[in-house]
Amino acid sequence: xxxISPLLLTITETTESTLRIxxxxxxxxxxxVPYPEPESPAQRKWRAYRYAVHLIESPFAIIVTRISDNTxxxxxxxHGLLYEDQHLSLATQLPSDVLYGLG
Numbered sequence: 619x620x621x622i623s624p625l626l627l628t629i630t631e632t633t634e635s636t637l638r639i640x641x642x643x644x645x646x647x648x649x650x651v652p653y654p655e656p657e658s659p660a661q662r663k664w665r666a667y668r669y670a671v672h673l674i675e676s677p678f679a680i681i682v683t684r685i686s687d688n689t690x691x692x693x694x695x696x697h698g699l700l701y702e703d704q705h706l707s708l709a710t711q712l713p714s715d716v717l718y719g720l721g
Contacts, residue, residue, distance in 0.1 A: 619702040629671050637669050
């Protein structure tokens with residue numbers, strides 16, 4: 619199929635140690651699995667961000683770095699992103715075998 623463009627990228631720190639990256643088609647509504655909405659920044663108990671997110675526009679890539687030790691925890695630069703009507707492909711390099719919750 620044809621690649622969808624433009625895409626909408628939403629990044630939210632949902633808990634002190636969880637970052638949610640959501641990529642959607644802003645022009646077509648689709649079913650989404652229900653997911654609890656994160657607290658607003660005013661409701662959060664922590665104040666400092668733990669992750670830095672770097673975006674590369676062309677070819678599109680997302681790089682997430684843990685601020686405390688400058689460890690890259692998510693990097694999609696080498697393989698890119700393919701977002702089509704019924705196909706999504708995203709490859710990443712992970713820093714360890716104990717990272718979980720990618721999905």
